[in-house]
Amino acid sequence: MSNDSPQIQALRARYRESFPEKMAVIDGCLENLKCLFHEGDDQAIKQEFDVIHAELHKFAGSFGMYNYQDIATVCRDAMTSISSRDTQLVLDLLTKLSAMIASHNVNEES
């Protein structure tokens, strides 16, 4: 049941339309991190973590605000993994994040 005004509903619809773009950002982070992980460049991984953390922080906020709590939670979990420097776990969670956004995108389109 939605109590949202038409304007808010329109905002929410526009947010959903941005999912492919957000998936692209996540996939981009994922690919970069995978390459760096294979190269074993710790310094570069650390810098990449900073970039990814900033993106995840934004996503955690906006997905949460738009009632996608499950995605926001995974974003926070990924941020925690970055803090503990667990690269493999970060990769797993980014993969999961991309899949979840894709899943929501498909479900809501249909």
Place this chain on the structure above:
Amino acid sequence: MKWGNRHKQVVSDVVLDKINQHVFDRHQLAYICVDHSSKIIEYSENIHSYGFDNVSVGTDVTDVVDFMVGADTRHSLELPMMATPSGTTVTVNMLADDECMTILMLDASTQMQYRSKLQQAANENELLVDQQQKLMRKLEVASDELQQKNLQLQEANRLQTSFLSGVSHEFRTPLTSIIGYTDLVKKNLSASEAQKNSSENYNVDHLRAANRSSKHLLSLVENLLDHGKLNSNEIVVRPKPIDLVEVFHDVKMLIMPLCDTKGIELFFHSDFQSPVWVLIDDSRLRQCLINLIGNAVKFTDRGCVTVSASWQSDVLEVSIVDTGLGIEPQDLEKIRLPFWQAEGTGKAGTGLGLTITERIIELMGGELQINSVVGEGTSVDFSLSAPEMNRVETEQTVSIGRTDFNILLAEDDADIANLVLMLLAENGVTVSHAKNGEIAVKMMQENQYDLVLMDLNMPVMNGYQAIKKIRERDTATPVVVMSASALEDQRHPVAAIECDAYLVKPVDVADILKIANDLIK
């Protein structure tokens, strides 16, 4: 009347004589009169009662009274308490004049006893004071030790909570991942396995089992996390409109497989069938129901678990009755303690579910009651405030308070900014937007706002720097930080933020308005 010589004579002849007789009789006054060559001239008859048997006229007094040896008979002297040959303590006054010396002895036994008693009392008192001081010292030492132990206990408790929270967090993250991926694979597998025969569906069954175990492990871990939050008072209850029918249906679907596995029945009864919209924290309500019904199922090996729910006059009452093992009377209070579990039941768990559930119910304004009979079963009852949502919706606009504020929102994320701006505007708030900290500082310098909502992670100038700049010129306007992370998760030093409140995203517009009403005078 003046005393004439005649009166003095009467006093001298009559009264003094009586006084003398009284003193002699009552106080055993004895005397020996000696001349200045120490020869005894006269003595009182009662001198012998003091043991001076050989006193006689003409005898040298130093031969019969040993304290007179060496005494100068021409000078008066008073001696302290002396012991006479009879053992009596006397006071001795030696009164000398030109002709003789009179040695007066007065029985001082009573005085002596009194002094002894006084001395004894003083000694006993001193002993008591000494003992008291020793006890006080012991008490101080014990108090210090107790304080030390208390500090150690507090530190141990803090470390335990911190350890549990830290470990639980670390477990939760990969578990969430496992569950998410098994859910995804399960979904994909189910679709393809549906075409095959049942003997080849074992992949789906195994995955389901792995998924269930992971979810169970996650719930244990989240209980540990909640336990840590209990200790630091971090558990928050956020009421929102929910459909009770849907909540109970979801919980039933979740618990049913557990009952099927154990071969016990699960019954749900309620006096509400069609959707019932109430204002309550649905995630916490689910948590309580799952914990309590889950416990009932865990401790019931045969028979059934019956859940009864009733909603009347804005109160939700729930009763969970099982035909399980029952709880010993002496354990009924202990089961509410964290980590306590009854011995010999062989049931798994952390022992935290009931503790957390009870605390959540208290936070929601209810009370948990447990009754049990060993061998027959247990009933758990609680009631919660669950106001009907339609009436609450109207009342909420009154309870939120004022909305005629002028607020500055500093937020770089366009999606979030647009949503917050629109939600606030729909509630009658005048909102201005700055997309980074630098613009926010400039707008604060040029305009007057009732309140600032500040995101922390912004480009050009972040929220920390912006607040610092604002506070250099304006210490009055309230600043409320909105961030996607709780304060302790921030990667930047946050000790110096001079904000008036901190909100963690996602933020409800009602939360913003409530804080605005609290902060804006």
